Amino acid sequence: xxxxxxxxxxxxxxxxxxxxxxxxxxxxxxxxxxxxxxxxxxxxxxxxxxxxxxxxxxxxxxxxxxxxxxxxxxxxxxxxxxxxxxxxxxxxxxxxxxxxxxxxxxxxxxxxxxxxxxxxxxxxxxxxxxxxxxxxxxxxxxxxxxxxxxxxxxxxxxxxxxxxxxxxxxxxxxxxxxxxxxxxxxxxxxxxxxxxxxxxxxxxxxxxxxxxxxxxxxxxxxxxxxxxxxxxxxxxxxxx
Amino acid sequence: xxxxxxxxxxxxxxxxxxxxxxxxxxxxxxxxxxxxxxxxxxxxxxxxxxxxxxxxxxxxxxxxxxxxxxxxxxxxxxxxxxxxxxxxxxxxxxxxxxxxxxxxxxxxxxxxxxxxxxxxxxxxxxxxxxxxxxxxxxxxxxxxxxxxxxxxxxxxxxxxxxxxxxxxxxxxxxxxxxxxxxxxxxxxxxxxxxxxxxxxxxxxxxxxxxxxxxxxxxxxxxxxxxxxxxxxxxxxxxxx
DNA sequence: AGTAGACTTCATGTCGACAAACAAAATGCA
DNA sequence: TGCATTTTGTTTGTCGACATGAAGTCTACT
Numbered sequence: 001x002x003x004x005x006x007x008x009x010x011x012x013x014x015x016x017x018x019x020x021x022x023x024x025x026x027x028x029x030x031x032x033x034x035x036x037x038x039x040x041x042x043x044x045x046x047x048x049x050x051x052x053x054x055x056x057x058x059x060x061x062x063x064x065x066x067x068x069x070x071x072x073x074x075x076x077x078x079x080x081x082x083x084x085x086x087x088x089x090x091x092x093x094x095x096x097x098x099x100x101x102x103x104x105x106x107x108x109x110x111x112x113x114x115x116x117x118x119x120x121x122x123x124x125x126x127x128x129x130x131x132x133x134x135x136x137x138x139x140x141x142x143x144x145x146x147x148x149x150x151x152x153x154x155x156x157x158x159x160x161x162x163x164x165x166x167x168x169x170x171x172x173x174x175x176x177x178x179x180x181x182x183x184x185x186x187x188x189x190x191x192x193x194x195x196x197x198x199x200x201x202x203x204x205x206x207x208x209x210x211x212x213x214x215x216x217x218x219x220x221x222x223x224x225x226x227x228x229x230x231x232x233x234x235x236x237x238x239x240x
Numbered sequence: 241x242x243x244x245x246x247x248x249x250x251x252x253x254x255x256x257x258x259x260x261x262x263x264x265x266x267x268x269x270x271x272x273x274x275x276x277x278x279x280x281x282x283x284x285x286x287x288x289x290x291x292x293x294x295x296x297x298x299x300x301x302x303x304x305x306x307x308x309x310x311x312x313x314x315x316x317x318x319x320x321x322x323x324x325x326x327x328x329x330x331x332x333x334x335x336x337x338x339x340x341x342x343x344x345x346x347x348x349x350x351x352x353x354x355x356x357x358x359x360x361x362x363x364x365x366x367x368x369x370x371x372x373x374x375x376x377x378x379x380x381x382x383x384x385x386x387x388x389x390x391x392x393x394x395x396x397x398x399x400x401x402x403x404x405x406x407x408x409x410x411x412x413x414x415x416x417x418x419x420x421x422x423x424x425x426x427x428x429x430x431x432x433x434x435x436x437x438x439x440x441x442x443x444x445x446x447x448x449x450x451x452x453x454x455x456x457x458x459x460x461x462x463x464x465x466x467x468x469x470x471x472x473x474x475x476x477x478x479x480x
Numbered sequence: 481a482g483t484a485g486a487c488t489t490c491a492t493g494t495c496g497a498c499a500a501a502c503a504a505a506a507t508g509c510a
Numbered sequence: 511t512g513c514a515t516t517t518t519g520t521t522t523g524t525c526g527a528c529a530t531g532a533a534g535t536c537t538a539c540t
Contacts, residue, residue: 093400
């Protein structure tokens with residue numbers, strides 16, 4: 001019923017102290033959900049978690065409430081709570097919002113960024129580039145997300161940054177689902193596109209930043225779409 | 241220290257049953273925060289609330305966690321939690337995001353709405369119009385928000401609807417702060433603008449819906465800005 | 481008198497336990 | 511044998527209590 005690797009007691013119960021317990025559990029569970037270590041739809045048992053983290057159920061519960069508020073888990077009243085499913089029917093909405101956030105954050109960043117922002121963005125881009133060099137797909141997904149968050153932060157609009165972060169994390173879940181078919185050419189192209197975006201941003205060229213953001217978003221949407229259709233094609237070939 | 245009207249025990253402890261307690265407390269507190277019955281910056285005492293709602297502190301706490309996740313309250317670890325302040329420095333970001341959401345939800349609604357959506361939107365518009373007729377400012381603020389949420393729902397993008405809802409509620413808080421100087425002409429104009437928006441939506445005219453949304457947003461932003469500057473002007477006249 | 485340090489007070493964070501609600505197994509009846 | 515009902519079991523929702531950390535108070539010392 002419960003997978004040993006996930007449910008097992010933490011090797012080093014890292015002695016979190018008063019007031020940090022909830023944040024600790026929240027961070028770990030959040031990562032496990034986004035990285036699909038906890039499969040969508042799988043049930044979450046509070047008692048299990050409380051044993052795993054060597055804590056009472058109370059802080060566990062609060063962490064779960066936070067995750068539920070973010071939409072990462074769904075709680076059925078008086079019944080079990082499960083990891084939220086990836087809603088493929090809403091994929092159109094997702095792409096739409098994602099593209100819009102790419103655009104507005106790029107535009108704002110071009111207008112509002114500071115020196116420090118550029119340094120942060122470049123650091124993340126370096127990490128992303130390294131991940132591509134090392135063909136570390138999981139690291140690519142994570143560092144790519146961090147790069148775009150840094151751009152959003154440079155845009156100085158917390159409402160956009162917030163939504164963008166959620167969208168990008170949801171994107172991480174979807175990409176994890178399909179990363180096995182990752183194309184070797186695309187990552188290189190993403191590195192180049194990121195560099196172009198940085199250049200336009202430094203030049204404070206809002207319109208060019210916007211154009212590049214649209215192109216980048218289209219590229220990513222196309223990539224995910226192709227993964228999904230490839231996936232469904234192989235499935236349908238099985239049934240014939 | 242604690243205001244009697246807010247801290248007092250609920251007259252009718254409405255016997256909420258298992259599993260509904262948290263949602264009940266959450267809804268009530270949320271409304272009180274948005275309607276400024278709980279002033280920004282004022283401390284929130286868990287023990288007080290637990291007495292007021294005749295519940296243990298546990299469900300109260302979960303409701304507070306949800307509110308904190310939404311940004312409506314800020315919790316200082318090991319110390320008190322307070323109602324979030326209205327951040328006037330971020331007002332520019334707020335207006336920017338608000339305008340964008342007006343636009344995209346109007347566009348999407350024009351493209352995706354169904355008959356039922358139109359009916360719902362019209363109902364909310366009727367409520368808004370009635371509130372204007374009755375010069376009930378508080379009702380106007382609330383029904384106006386509901387009208388735009390209905391439009392967003394018709395747009396069928398939960399990401400936008402979610403962000404929009406939060407922005408509109410934050411707007412309700414700001415308007416409450418300034419509603420004493422509410423202009424008598426503007427509400428009428430809003431009714432007309434809403435009617436125009438509905439017409440464009442039914443005609444599925446995306447571009448016209450967009451134009452109207454921009455105009456509507458500009459109008460509201462201008463209104464809030466004038467309230468604030470009027471307020472600061474009277475304040476500065478005091479200091480001179 | 482002013483300041484540093486100990487003490488008191490009190491709200492929060494955490495805990496273990498109990499009770500309700502749901503799901504599934506077991507039982508009884510046609 | 512098949513279906514309805516009861517019983518059992520498990521997990522969640524709620525409770526009351528304890529421990530911890532922080533703010534304010536009081537005292538003592540320079």
